[in-house]
Amino acid sequence: MKYRTLGRTGLKVSEVGLGGEWFNGLSEEESIRIVDAAEQNGVNYIDIFMPQAPTRDHLGAALKGRREKFLIQGHLCTVYEDEQYTRTRDIEKTKRSFEDLLHRLQTDYIDVGMIHYVDSEEDFQTVFGGEIIEYAKELKEKGIVRYLGMSSHNPHIAKKAAETGLIDVLMFSINPAYDLESPETDINDLMDFKGMGENGWVVDEARQELYSYCESAGVAITVMKPLAAGTLLSAEASPFGVAMTVPQCIQYALDRNGVKCVIVGCHSVEEVLQAVCYDQLSEQERSYAHIFASGNQINMTGRCMYCNHCQPCPAHIDIAAVTKFLDLASSQPEVPETVMQHYWSLNATAADCLMCGRCEPNCPFGVKVRENMKKARELFAR
Secondary structure (H helix, E strand, O other): OOOOOOOOOOEEEEEEEEHHHOOOOHHHHHHHHHHHHHOOOOOEEEEEEEOOHHHHHEEEEEEHOOOOOOOEEEEOOOEEEEEEEEEEEOOOHHHHHHHHHHHHHHHOEEEEEEEEEOOOOHHHHHHHHOOHHHHHHHHHHHOOOEEEEEEEOOOHHHHHHOOOOOOOEEEEEOOOOOOOOOOOHHHOOOOOOOOOEEEEEOOOOHHHHHHHHHHHHHEEEEEEEEOOOOHHOOOOOOOOOOOOOOHHHHHHHHHHOOEEEEEEEEHHHHHHHHHHHHHHHHHHOOOOOHHHHOOOOOOOOOOOEEEEEEEEOOOOOOHHHHHHHHHHHOOOOOOOOHHHHHHHHOOOHHHHHHHHOHHHHOOOOOOHHHHHHHEEEEHOOO
16 A cells, blocks of 8 residues: 655555445444455545444444554534434534544544535635634644544635635545536536537636645645545446446546545445555556546536435435435336335335425535435335
């Protein structure tokens, strides 16, 4: 495994990091095996935003006795209430959840305290003009958090945060499908791909400026969603019409200015090995040039990334899970029995959707959630 310096923090981080999102639903034994595989292959950076108690407990058990071997990127402002994950700006809820994170991970410090998911100007002002940033600064002054970070999908807001001088690490969504946008495209419509313009593929200028600024300012970028929720791994689902491999997606992200670590969500030991093999492949095997030669029109409007930022749902629907099963079922002539069983084992399904639309403004990718719920309701009808 190769390592890079995490910007001005000076920390040495593995080029491939472990995303904790997929630890949800795993047993303690499964979580330990995944962390074992990560350590054995030189991975030393773990991101965890999930507020669910079992997930935090299992990861804490996995880290027991080897906490110092890993750098933890732990998120502020994520809470678990009403039986679901949600983002909050309530200072007391934020404090309780962060203290719970420390307790369950069995640690007294977090390496990078990541202010969770700031995408709009209004939210930026709430965070940086109020109690959240003051709490984050207090944690850093006390050494409970070694460095401060922020996650975002919006390059304008991300750059504005970096320019405050308070943010040491920026967690940002990077993959070729996001980057290859016309500069004229509304940056908030991240998934509204327009395809090849008159002058060929054009990288969105706002994103380019962000990457370059971070590199020059010493603000490290850790990458989320490098696989576009697996979409780029399938020729049928990819906006380019050709498939990429996990190592190719990792290489693409690592080639951007400012990027120091690419965080890959892994649900099994096999997926860890699939990610870390990047370091063992030839330059040709890691090359992603073929996607630019495809010449196919990009058309991927509103693709769900399964991140559940749309939560909370008044009907307690796990929207990401429902959409994931919908995508799996829609890609095949008939709904597989296993997918049908998994869908109906959910605590709430699309049949429970109230069509209130509360979820859609929360989605950073412009997904038409209600339309997906209608499709799922019809496709999985008994």
